[in-house]
Amino acid sequence: MTPANCHELIESLSKARTVEEIHAACSALCNQFSFDQFQYVARFPAAASIIKPRYIFIGSYQDEWRTRYFARGYMSIDPVVNHCVSHLTPYSWEQITSLERDDKIVRDFMGEAREFSLNSGVSFPVHSPQGEFAIFSAASNLDREQVKAQILEAIPFTHMFTACLHENVRKIFQQREIPLKEVSLAEQERESLLWVTNGKTTWDTSEILGVSENTVISHLQHTCEKLNVYSPEQAMARAVSLGLITP
């Protein structure tokens, strides 16, 4: 792939303003590296709850496979997901260990995936500072050995493409809908929450910040309102998972 092609692809991706345009950019990437199918799945922390996140799918996997995947809870046995939740590095499907392959459940899962022409491929994890988690996969109906070189060539560029893809999806969904409503905390609200999170009492915090204890309490209350939650525990969990509070 020439640098010019690379540049063009990234350009068209970053200009995409609709899901369809993003889909088209991903398809172009697949063509470029001779992949047959792709799928991007993102888990966004919903604004209202940490328990029920929101999922976004963009891809060309067959609907039947996707439905079956979720209905049967394959997410918890898929070795790709297992790698991606804790890693930053791409996962070529041939990396599935012999130990995993020995597991009948995993073997059956892989067999079923092959029925949908998902024979080999490579997946890229995304962990955003805003607490989102996503995976972009590019798949081929050819066997591992046949696509090994092609996958190796595709990895560096697709890795960068994935980061760009995720940022763009964020942007689109942020503009379009409610879930990612950007919450911003005032400096003192953030500091109050930070110290309380770190085990200080409201009184300690007031001394550290040089304000009255009531001010600290009112900052915490405002923060809860902004985050649409009721307790300091919730506020902290939300603020941390949305990346509003970092070390």
Add this chain to the structure above:
Amino acid sequence: MHITPGKNCHELVDLLIKAKTVEEIHSLCADFCEYSGFDRFLYGARIPTSFVKPYFIFISGYPNEWRTRYTVKGYMAVDPTVSHCATHLTPISWDQVRPQENSDEQIRMFMGEAREFGLNSGVSFPIHSAQGEFAMLNLASTKSHAQAKPTIQEALPYASLFSAYLHEAVRRVFEHQVLSLSRVHLTDREKQCLLWSAEGKTTWETSHILGVSERTVVFHLQNAAGKLKVVKRQQAVARAVSLGLISPQLE
């Protein structure tokens, strides 16, 4: 003159996967920097050991004098590449630093000082891990922005891939020293109690959801706090979320 980074990138990544010491990692970074046509590199990572006092790890090919000045003057709060990387996944070429930021006196001075140390142009790669770490890889050149542009363009995909492997290598090497917290193992019950607490449920409500006694919920929460080396439930929730031990459920 520089060698095409493609082939070397894969080789260096393979070596990174095997690297066992900081020194090895340092020399691999230096090789990568040279192969891809840059003059200097700096890798910095912030490990969330505590919210107020996080732990920093640096692997540096920058001039020491500049690093000292950077710390003393608190430039981390000024550096526009840091603020970009903290909120983005995509790399930033230093000439993309936004004009309004450029017009800021402090930032202009900062960039001028960096140039005195031969950091004329470059590119920064953000790294965000599943375990809540934030890191950056900077590749810098003594050339002007215009001259370095082709080098940067060509290096982008390889360097972004390299930075991911670099961070995982650093995690592995430092695991026993500072990352021990991220290997804390919480039981399913402890996680469930923390999760419902994060969701705003009281211990009484949680006990009904899980079908156990309230005392048991308190017990699990205390155990979780102990494992996370914190005293309070609020701290435990915050630590567990920031370390990625509890996260939105996978349905």
